[in-house]
Amino acid sequence: MEAAAARVVRCGGSELSLRRAVFSADSRYLLCVSGDFVKVYSTATEECVHVLQGHRDLVTGIQLNPNNHLQLYSCSFDGTIKLWDYLDGILIKTFTVGHKLHALFTHARAEDSVFVTINKEKPDVFQLVSVPLPRTPRQDAEAGEPRLVLDCISPSPKCVAFGGQGDYVAAVRDFYLSVYFFRKKATSRFTLSSSENRKHAKNNFTCVACHPKEDCIATGHKDGKIRLWRGFDDERKYTYTCLHWHHDLVMDLAFSATGSSLLSGGRESVLVEWRDAAEKTKEFLPRLGATIEHIAVAPAGDLLCTSHADNKIIVIGRNLEACAVIQGLVRDSSVLTGLMVDPRTKALVLNGKPGHLQFYSLQSDKQLYNLDIVQQEYINDCGLVQIELTKAAFGCFGAWLATVEQRQEKEGELELQMKLWAYNKKTQGFLLNTKVSAPHEDRVTALCFRSADKSDVPTLVTASRDGRFKVWVLADDSDIYRKAEGWTCDFVGSYHKYQATNCCFSEDGSLLAVSFEETVTIWESDTWELRCTFCQRAGRVRHLCFGRLTCSKYLLGATESGTLCCWNLLSCALEWSTKLGVSVMEPDPRSEHVAAVARSSGGSDLFVFKPSEPRPLYVQRSICSEEVRWGVFVPRDVPEALASEALQWLNRSQFYFLTASQSLLTFSSKSPEEKLTPTSKQLLAEESLPATPFYFLLGRHRQQRGEQADGAADGERVQLPTTEGVPAVSELLHTPAHVLPSAAFLCSLFINSLLLATEAPSAEETPEDAEMEEEGERDSSEEEDAAPEQAQQAGLPDGGDGGDEAEALQQQLSKCAEKELRKLRRVDYSWVAVP
């Protein structure tokens, strides 16, 4: 069993807005950190193109390699700096530093070194150090000895900025701004008044940005002011300008690529553009939805993006129009609804933005859509009691959704509302059907639909702390104007005025179990008669579920005091019970298995068992170090056949769970790293060629050639090239005469271009062409020849499956094909490069 233990893996949903996103040099890709990974998104399609995997801990910083904009540096808490080819998703090099790295900075002036933030001695004393990166051909290398640049800085990368093309670095912390000049090797420090009186109390620095061209540092402050510092090379003559629009702290600042405007954002969720750094000429992009955490500007200057607190990245055009939204899993402060699975889309459903329900696709790691439940404007103001969405449940195969929202002031009355939403096939969304205000007199503790056949009347049961459970059924609500149906209360049940703590329908919907504090009551669902009661006197029952399939005669209950009981419904007796402090209990809808997560001293433990047997099928200790709040089984689309006996329970569904710190985790039996095929990588490389005039000249021709070659190889059709379509001819005509080589030279080319390509180039001429190719290509991209091996090596450590070899083979093949294509291009148009 130990050998086959499932790995706990983070499954997406990690924070995209932890650090500033980085644009590629041509602004076609957006790179952002996401947990242990770096994700590459396309700015045009919002799709994730690559996931750069390799770090073993949280990635804390990414920067483009200033010397090669097709490469990316990343640093992580695991103490390594990695260099990636982000277009192909390949790890090129790993440099080990040895300290926990908190932030990463690069600039073009420091060629062989990068700057990282580390903390050496005390836990909260951070230093900015420069780390030399050795030039070795090896893949793993020790980074050089770090050299101290600035001491006592803030760990946030927003508080450090390089300016003046790398002449100085500015760092802010608390009430002072330090500027270190690399040339003078001196630090200037500027302190703002920090007295306790009201006027200056919020002078704290929050972020810093440097002007790309001028000697100007912009700093954001807690009171919403932005200060533009100039003349800071002289500690006496420095001066600053204030810009004030934000009423709350300035979260991030960025200069546009040319420095003509300054962008700022904060809690107001409004992006402010200050043109010419003047107070009166500002532009706004309002209603961005959530606090702006970071602002990043593309080096090409055509795009910028804002990262938001609700795990969202908005790509914005230069005219301040949002053009793409990359939305991850929204992390609400408290997931009250728990995890659910939408039966239709198989999406994970949970609390999203305040008052919203989010549908999150686990496969593509992105939010599908948001359902506004509360339908009220959210006012972002601390101290305000908001309406909270507390419960939600899907019923009737996704046709109905029930939600409960509540709002309670400290001493006010509880405002409670239940809403029932019907799925509309036309709009492919949920529409509000019935709104029930005050369905109960106290909080609703549980909500469940009867999972019945389509012929039955949809039935919903709510249990509340007011000691009642109510049965709601769908009834005809038609009047003379329209045909409609709505939900009405059908039955109210109670048991000795105990608080109802949970409720649950059996799989076939014939029985309803409602727990009233320590007692579990079983009701006939047709007549709503109390059939029997179970009482174990072991504390309030918190979790309740019926067994499935072959185990449907069992009822499971877990109490707060740490007892798990299993009752047999046929004998109406306790089958077995055990001591287990269950915090999450979830039945698998596709099998008899029930997963229970219990809190123990070493973290949380997982137990998987069948109700029929008191012995667990599978136990995994300390799946995570913190408390597990919610869990859910998500049915697999295609059942997997796992060899291991112990992992049989993962065959039909996958178990996802959410911890107290809002990380969504799951179990995996293998490394899930074979998603990207080499061909798609190859396509990407071609796609990424810059659209220069040469590209139009050569790229188009190559495509045509490629098509022709394919056609010839297939032998399906032979096509005579038309004269006007031949690029050689048209280019001959369009090229100015004074740059054309001699006619004798062109003649053979011209004749050649009129010839038909009959077959793929023969094998004997390949070797020397390849040689030429090697030399020609070396300067253009260094990493290209290293790429295949690395791809292999990157694949090896985790998997060891058979898939890797095939993958490598395929990759080489495609490499070969590409070389041929390039050679064709070279033969035709080498003269273009001659003058």
Place this chain on the structure above:
Amino acid sequence: MGEFKVHRVRFFNYVPSGIRCVAYNNQSNRLAVSRTDGTVEIYNLSANYFQEKFFPGHESRATEALCWAKGQRLFSAGLNGEIIEYDLQALDIKYSMDAFGGPIWSMAASPSGSQLLVGCEDGSVKLFQINPDKIQFERNFDRQKSRILSLSWHPSGTHIAAGSIDYISVFDIKSGSAVHKMLVDRQYMGVSKRKCIIWGVAFLSDGTVISVDSAGKVQFWDSATGTLVKTHLVANADVQSIAVSDQEDSFVVGTAEGTVFHFQLVSVTSNSSEKQWVRTKPFQHHTHDVRTVAHSPTALISGGTDTHLVIRPLMEKVEVKNYDAALRKITFPHRRLISCSKKRQLLLFQFSHHLDLWRLGSTVATGGKTSGKFLVPGKHGDTLPLSKDADHLLQLKTKGPENIICSCVSPCGSWIAYSTASRFFLRRLNYEHDNLSLHRVSKMPACLRSAVQIMFSEDSTKLFVASNQGSLHILRLLEGSFKHLHTFQAQSGTVESMCLLAVSPDGNWLAASGTSAGVHVYSVKRLKIFEYSIPDKQYTEWSRAIQKQGFHHHWLQRDTPITHIGFHPKRPAHILLHDAYMFCIIDKSLPLPNDKTLLYNPLPPTNESDVIRRRTAHAFKISKKYKPLLFMDLLDEGTLVAVERPLDDIIAQLPPPIKKKKFGT
């Protein structure tokens, strides 16, 4: 020692008039300030920002421009179309001269100080030559379409920039013709305004012209090509004034919103010589329009409708944190506006065109018999109820357009003397129970034309008048008439005016101080002159000991001049003095404080033993309870009268400021 009943008077509803122009003179470090009522004040910035000279206003002389020329000569021009030169020695107007161009809106002296340029309503720019005794018209420049609101000389003196309505013209001095005409955009935040008024221009030596206009813009123009270089939109309202520093590395503009913006010339990058103008700090010290600004080497000076003169030091220019590094706000004149009659408990308030006579209220409460509007005594800090309210006895209005220069009520309460720039008035008051009758004393001597300072002797029998010709007159007052006793003529050759007078209680000695900080002491009996000259004209009679030991550092850090000194008649060791923010009693018998002791001890701890009290006691007893304090004097042994004028009351009487949206309201 310091237990008094205090009349706390707040019914002096004096409103200073708004500041129209300031002119800073670099050589003498003096600042000339003109107010909307035509008053011109001279502040000495090296002597603790003391207002040392004062020219009374005149209704018809609305000053629009003020400037210094070579040899410390001060000129002003106004809407009556006249150019006026002031005599700084005699505190008089030397001459006034009509420019014949209608109202004058602007004036500028050439960088050499020998030529004067005025811009008139009819669009003409007139050049005057400054001669030693007078100014002389030299030529007219090309006439423009509308009034010339601002003028600025190029530092070389070859060109000038003139701001008009909707455009700026650059003139060549030699030819007198307009070289360039630079049109200003009327647009304001996308909305077209009717007119764009160029309120101020500044011509820099590199040929840049900076203009400020009514659309809230600060614009930089290249005068060689006549093109706009850069625009800073700084305000939603008018930008009304501009002043450039001598080094031309910074300038300051004042807006109608009460904000003063500082612009600095900073280098774009540290290793390039390219420089750019950057708006740096805004200062919001005013509530109303900032009509005028000045830029001294170490400070930004601004004044406006809200009557404050604000001197804001530039921290980077001030070497150490000292006396000069504090922000100063000067609202009230440093001369005396209030006089009091101790015997009848009367207060005489001087306004620009009338005098008010008030009788103080009284109380019968156990704490004492005194009162005012609010009262202190009994226990410390108690307010006594008033048995009788303060009485407004008399309002005396002057005829004619001239402002009152000075006024005084005699200690017995039966005489009032006041003077305008052209006449001296003396009135006799008769009291019949509660009725009051006023008699005019006619037949003033011919020599008594105008007075700078008036003083009665302690027994109200003699009147001392300092005239603006430098002479001192002594009059003997009889019942209903007077007799001219003697005239002390000014020192040979000087015509300096005496602006401070003091009389010894026995009436034998008279001290006078003039504009050049000398103190003259006259014996009234023997009609002889003794002269002393002491360096500090504020502290006339102070022992050598304190000079030796030095003042407490907090005392030296005070930044307002002491405006009144008095002596306790029964306790000769006590000196009473006050400035606008504190009232102090100095007990010469107690040890002087050193730097370790606390200077300001608001409440003597009553519960502690006498030993500790004695140890902590020192010569300076300071009360900051009354502020801003305009006047404080002893009525009798145990009674003080304090006249306050809260700033909020002044602001409330001003026209409403430009409404600005305040966030969160």
